[in-house]
Amino acid sequence: xxxxxxDGRSLRVAEGTSVAAALALGSDGCSRTSxxxxxxxxxxxxxxxxxxxxxxxxxxxxxxxTLCRDGMQVETRT
Amino acid sequence: xxxxxxxxxxxxxxxxxxxALAAAPGGAxxxxxxxxxxxxxxxxxxxxxxxxxxxxRDLRDQLQRCDNIRVHSGARVIACAGxxxxxxxxxxxxxxxxxxxxxxxxxxxxxxxPFPGWTLPGVTxxxxxxxxxxxxxxxQGERVVIAGSGPLLLASAATAxxxxxxxxxxxxxxxxxxxxGFAAQLPRWPNKLLQSFTLFDRHYRTGTHVLxxxxxxxxxxxxxxxQGKIVELECDRLACGFGLIPNTQIxxxxxxxxxxxxxxxxTWQATRRVDHYAAGECTGFGGSELALVExxxxxxxxxxxxxxxxALFSRRARWQGFANALNQAFALGPQLKSLAQPDTxxxxxxxxxYAALAxxxxxxxxxxxxxxxxxxxxxxxxxxxxxxxxxxxxxxxxPPFSPARIETLLCLDDNPPV
Numbered sequence: 504x505x506x507x508x509x510d511g512r513s514l515r516v517a518e519g520t521s522v523a524a525a526l527a528l529g530s531d532g533c534s535r536t537s538x539x540x541x542x543x544x545x546x547x548x549x550x551x552x553x554x555x556x557x558x559x560x561x562x563x564x565x566x567x568x569t570l571c572r573d574g575m576q577v578e579t580r581t
Numbered sequence: 582x583x584x585x586x587x588x589x590x591x592x593x594x595x596x597x598x599x600x601a602l603a604a605a606p607g608g609a610x611x612x613x614x615x616x617x618x619x620x621x622x623x624x625x626x627x628x629x630x631x632x633x634x635x636x637x638r639d640l641r642d643q644l645q646r647c648d649n650i651r652v653h654s655g656a657r658v659i660a661c662a663g664x665x666x667x668x669x670x671x672x673x674x675x676x677x678x679x680x681x682x683x684x685x686x687x688x689x690x691x692x693x694x695p696f697p698g699w700t701l702p703g704v705t706x707x708x709x710x711x712x713x714x715x716x717x718x719x720x721q722g723e724r725v726v727i728a729g730s731g732p733l734l735l736a737s738a739a740t741a742x743x744x745x746x747x748x749x750x751x752x753x754x755x756x757x758x759x760x761x762g763f764a765a766q767l768p769r770w771p772n773k774l775l776q777s778f779t780l781f782d783r784h785y786r787t788g789t790h791v792l793x794x795x796x797x798x799x800x801x802x803x804x805x806x807x808q809g810k811i812v813e814l815e816c817d818r819l820a821c822g823f824g825l826i827p828n829t830q831i832x833x834x835x836x837x838x839x840x841x842x843x844x845x846x847x848t849w850q851a852t853r854r855v856d857h858y859a860a861g862e863c864t865g866f867g868g869s870e871l872a873l874v875e876x877x878x879x880x881x882x883x884x885x886x887x888x889x890x891x892a893l894f895s896r897r898a899r900w901q902g903f904a905n906a907l908n909q910a911f912a913l914g915p916q917l918k919s920l921a922q923p924d925t926x927x928x929x930x931x932x933x934x935y936a937a938l939a940x941x942x943x944x945x946x947x948x949x950x951x952x953x954x955x956x957x958x959x960x961x962x963x964x965x966x967x968x969x970x971x972x973x974x975x976x977x978x979x980p981p982f983s984p985a986r987i988e989t990l991l992c993l994d995d996n997p998p999v
């Protein structure tokens with residue numbers, strides 16, 4: 504079971520869990536803040552809409568298309 | 582670094598998998614590029630809460646057993662780097678792939694139409710919710726409303742229920758007559774008839790569509806127009822999808838023509854650009870059975886096995902009949918064009934409201950005036966919505982087709998784009 508850091512808090516999830524699912528398992532499910540300041544969460548679930556983009560280990564990635572890995576650092580407020 | 586493929590396949594859903602397995606026996610060097618974490622496309626998306634059918638597992642095992650098939654998962658096309666050469670990127674690196682034949686199996690995405698409140702956390706696509714649940718999204722005990730159009734609503738509801746959600750309503754915009762007419766044709770495709778019995782449930786309503794998602798910080802409820810009445814339901818999740826639209830962007834960028842909203846192909850699944858084929862949902866919505874047979878035809882045609890391709894033509898025609906019946910029954914009603922209010926955001930990347938877009942002559946003019954479609958999704962969401970609402974034809978995409986890293990773009994240094 505991989506253990507990741509989500510906005511500084513540790514979270515253990517089942518093997519194969521997407522980062523999008525981890526956002527809901529470990530927090531309020533939100534992924535980013537829009538240009539006008541609204542909090543947003545994953546929408547399309549399949550790599551199209553870009554709403555679920557988060558920072559993973561310093562790189563911008565899509566939470567819905569990325570699987571959780573041990574030691575991963577995920578930030579939703581950068 | 583760069584890579585070479587005799588046959589490059591973009592997309593590893595049912596069409597892409599069938600294409601690879603058809604093209605493989607002659608020993609051609611096959612490379613598959615897929616955006617998802619594992620092959621299977623959206624219909625066979627894997628995950629801790631997914632339940633893959635035997636067919637999907639078999640195809641995946643067969644791919645793995647072929648030494649001449651290489652699958653790059655989690656990889657996207659960023660640009661055309663030269664004649665028959667693409668720039669691609671995954672989580673770790675960017676590289677170039679040159680090819681002799683290309684098969685586009687880029688699938689479809691959901692048509693997401695804007696309505697008040699659709700940007701609230703808790704609102705997803707219908708197929709979107711299903712994909713998120715497969716990936717491990719917990720919905721146990723949650724109240725879920727599903728709305729929009731097409732059989733995907735039933736499939737999404739079934740997945741949510743299976744994982745412990747209470748599906749309060751499945752709202753289908755098509756009329757009772759249209760859905761009943763479609764159901765009456767199902768005996769022509771017996772396995773689909775069987776499937777529909779397993780998916781149907783008592784919370785299904787025809788002639789019903791979403792009016793608004795309610796809530797302030799996150800979704801708290803939904804307002805529906807239900808067979809002439811306005812109904813409000815409290816819920817934790819609202820999943821809305823209005824059918825599927827073909828992913829044609831990469832095909833268009835490669836110079837393939839469109840036929841309506843989909844990539845145009847001939848009987849060999851060949852596009853109008855020589856050596857470039859297309860199969861599955863990017864050539865028009867038809868379901869996984871049609872995608873499998875189209876993919877196989879494209880795979881055979883790409884390695885010049887015309888006889889094997891031709892043997893599948895009658896099977897393709899049978900599933901095209903199913904697709905036609907489906908598309909007719911679930912045609913979208915005009916009421917869905919007036920859901921957005923002046924302050925409803927149409928472009929979720931740049932937060933552009935309806936009022937800033939209505940009145941413009943076309944997509945280009947609206948874009949220049951408002952930044953609509955210029956954000957991270959490159960108009961994949963709002964472009965489909967605006968095409969439906971105003972009839973605006975999205976322009977041919979320009980590279981980078983997806984957000985990319987500078988290091989990836991630097992791979993073009995020695996190969997400037999043509």
